Amino acid sequence: MTENTQNAGGEPILSLRGINKSFGAVHVLKDVGLDAWAGKVTALVGDNGAGKSTFVKGIAGIYAFDSGEYRFEGKTVTVNHPKQSAALGIEVVYQDLALCDNLDVVQNMFLGREMRSGLTLNETAMERRAQETLAGLSVRTLKSVRQKVSSLSGGQRQTVAIAKSVLWNSKLVILDEPTAALGVAQTEQVLQLVRRLADNGLAVILISHNMNDVLRVADSVCALYLGRTAAQIDARSTSTTQIVELITSGRSGDLGLPPALAQEAVA
Amino acid sequence: MTATTVEAPPAPPAPARSQRLRDPAFWADWAALVGLIGLTIVFQALNSTFLSYGNVQSILVAAAILIILSIGQTFTIATGGIDLSVASVMTFAACAFGWAFTQGWALPLCMVLAVVTGLVFGAVNGALIAKGRIPDFVVTLGSLSAASGLALILADGKPTTVISPFLLKFSTRGIGLFGWTFLLAVVIAVITHVVLFNTRFGTHVLAAGGSPEAATATGISTARIKIAVYTVSGVLAGLSGILLVARIGASSPAADTTMTLNTVAAVVLGGVSLLGGRATIVGPVLGALVLTVLVNGLTLVGVSQFYQPLAVGIVVVLAALLMRFQK
Ligand SMILES: Nc1ncnc2c1ncn2[C@@H]1O[C@H](COP(=O)(O)OP(=O)(O)O)[C@@H](O)[C@H]1O
Ligand SMILES: [Mg+2]
Numbered sequence: 321m322t323e324n325t326q327n328a329g330g331e332p333i334l335s336l337r338g339i340n341k342s343f344g345a346v347h348v349l350k351d352v353g354l355d356a357w358a359g360k361v362t363a364l365v366g367d368n369g370a371g372k373s374t375f376v377k378g379i380a381g382i383y384a385f386d387s388g389e390y391r392f393e394g395k396t397v398t399v400n401h402p403k404q405s406a407a408l409g410i411e412v413v414y415q416d417l418a419l420c421d422n423l424d425v426v427q428n429m430f431l432g433r434e435m436r437s438g439l440t441l442n443e444t445a446m447e448r449r450a451q452e453t454l455a456g457l458s459v460r461t462l463k464s465v466r467q468k469v470s471s472l473s474g475g476q477r478q479t480v481a482i483a484k485s486v487l488w489n490s491k492l493v494i495l496d497e498p499t500a501a502l503g504v505a506q507t508e509q510v511l512q513l514v515r516r517l518a519d520n521g522l523a524v525i526l527i528s529h530n531m532n533d534v535l536r537v538a539d540s541v542c543a544l545y546l547g548r549t550a551a552q553i554d555a556r557s558t559s560t561t562q563i564v565e566l567i568t569s570g571r572s573g574d575l576g577l578p579p580a581l582a583q584e585a586v587a
Numbered sequence: 588m589t590a591t592t593v594e595a596p597p598a599p600p601a602p603a604r605s606q607r608l609r610d611p612a613f614w615a616d617w618a619a620l621v622g623l624i625g626l627t628i629v630f631q632a633l634n635s636t637f638l639s640y641g642n643v644q645s646i647l648v649a650a651a652i653l654i655i656l657s658i659g660q661t662f663t664i665a666t667g668g669i670d671l672s673v674a675s676v677m678t679f680a681a682c683a684f685g686w687a688f689t690q691g692w693a694l695p696l697c698m699v700l701a702v703v704t705g706l707v708f709g710a711v712n713g714a715l716i717a718k719g720r721i722p723d724f725v726v727t728l729g730s731l732s733a734a735s736g737l738a739l740i741l742a743d744g745k746p747t748t749v750i751s752p753f754l755l756k757f758s759t760r761g762i763g764l765f766g767w768t769f770l771l772a773v774v775i776a777v778i779t780h781v782v783l784f785n786t787r788f789g790t791h792v793l794a795a796g797g798s799p800e801a802a803t804a805t806g807i808s809t810a811r812i813k814i815a816v817y818t819v820s821g822v823l824a825g826l827s828g829i830l831l832v833a834r835i836g837a838s839s840p841a842a843d844t845t846m847t848l849n850t851v852a853a854v855v856l857g858g859v860s861l862l863g864g865r866a867t868i869v870g871p872v873l874g875a876l877v878l879t880v881l882v883n884g885l886t887l888v889g890v891s892q893f894y895q896p897l898a899v900g901i902v903v904v905l906a907a908l909l910m911r912f913q914k
Contacts, residue, residue: 402804406806420798423790423797431791432805434787440785
């Protein structure tokens with residue numbers, strides 16, 4: 321994996337090496353590695369079933385990895401539960417299960433971590449912080465933070481889910497296909513928001529299918545191929561063609577998995 | 588000379604009231620209140636004693652138990668569940684009260700026993716549903732039977748007289764129009780309203796009911812929420828057991844079969860979604876009043892008792908139909 325990593329650019333905040341994860345007899349992640357840096361967007365790409373969501377759930381502690389090295393801010397850490405990743409400052413926006421439709425924006429942003437005064441909720445303080453956070457991300461599309469999430473558009477939902485993830489002084493935000501269900505204009509808004517998170521100093525990992533999106537906002541691209549890291553490369557020195565080759569065959573020129581491994585994976 | 592004043596753009600037409608009234612969602616949200624007003628007008632027209640001081644007083648007292656049980660039911664339904672055991676647990680709690688009373692326990696201890704009985708039943712219901720992963724209606728149907736059986740065994744099938752001046756005053760006196768038992772129901776309604784809408788627990792109940800996956804991903808334990816709501820329902824059933832003893836001056840193991848269905852009816856009438864995630868306390872309280880008024884009014888205008896369950900059934904199905912228009 322190391323020889324495939326072409327990123328210079330300081331110490332990564334998150335560094336994973338040799339990660340393995342099986343579900344019963346199914347070996348989903350094989351010696352996977354990834355780096356992510358503060359202030360940068362790292363795209364995680366790969367075909368359907370390549371293992372992206374599994375990888376992210378492992379990083380978040382929803383699953384425990386079977387083996388491998390998990391380093392955060394230079395230290396080796398153990399993450400087996402979502403609370404542990406949250407304590408490190410890692411927040412994940414999941415593909416579909418991000419928000420409660422029947423609750424409003426404020427309730428969703430603070431769900432599980434509500435602010436209280438005495439026994440009851442401190443609604444004023446929560447409303448204020450929700451508004452500040454949305455303003456800090458230059459989000460102006462929401463009419464009211466007291467709107468029910470069910471009344472929001474797809475783009476607004478993603479915006480709220482992302483705002484929720486940065487509410488907690490997080491250091492690393494992982495987004496699992498945030499633009500998958502969105503139209504052109506809304507995709508544009510969410511991508512700008514993703515870029516802004518990195519510009520504010522956060523490390524961002526963006527999972528996406530769309531190569532245009534990836535090359536527009538990513539600084540680094542990590543391609544998974546059938547549960548293996550094909551390569552992690554600098555976004556400025558790559559092209560759509562190269563990424564597509566890495567995704568579909570695990571190799572591109574002399575970059576990627578050794579021919580033997582790429583073949584074995586298919587067999 | 589031409590006018591030089593610039594005409595102000597016409598104000599956007601305010602949604603006309605008549606338009607709002609034609610929107611079925613409006614009626615769905617306010618079904619219980621509309622029903623209450625409608626029934627009051629009809630019964631008052633048919634019998635002028637309906638709105639007399641004494642009759643209103645007795646309606647409110649009669650509604651107390653149903654209100655309290657319906658509030659408990661609201662919590663379980665808010666999580667997408669249902670508690671079919673409320674009335675049986677209330678009966679068993681009443682019998683536990685009667686048993687302790689005949690053993691010579693002090694009155695406060697008898698009351699504590701009744702509440703604890705409800706609490707234990709509720710907690711067991713919740714634990715079986717959450718940890719045992721058995722459907723709500725199966726578990727609580729089992730509890731319904733178990734609680735009725737235990738009541739019969741404990742009371743040996745016979746009613747126990749409970750003579751207590753305190754309980755007698757509690758069930759017959761009050762402040763003006765409002766009997767103590769009704770006032771207790773109101774206090775419970777206010778407290779549970781605050782719990783549902785102004786506490787972390789209440790938010791988590793609605794989250795777990797409306798979007799269990801999202802709630803779990805956020806770190807909320809839906810299992811703990813389930814156990815908690817069934818415990819709330821059990822505690823309120825235990826409390827209702829005390830009111831039941833106070834009302835009839837005895838504890839009886841005879842099952843009240845319609846009461847549980849009436850709690851579900853009150854909750855549905857109150858606009859609470861049976862799918863979970865959408866609930867109020869005011870709604871079911873009004874729903875319970877509608878059902879009580881219905882029974883009281885029918886009796887007052889001389890309709891045979893046999894027609895009452897039928898009337899309740901029709902009202903509930905109508906309300907459920909109206910619910911489909913809810914936004
Ligand atoms: N809980 C699970 N049990 C068994 N197999 C799983 C589980 N989760 C994912 N997989 C398998 O792991 C592979 C990778 O899935 P996933 O991580 O969702 O891929 P991606 O997000 O890249 O589309 C798929 O073949 C999938 O069937
Ligand atoms: Mg996926």
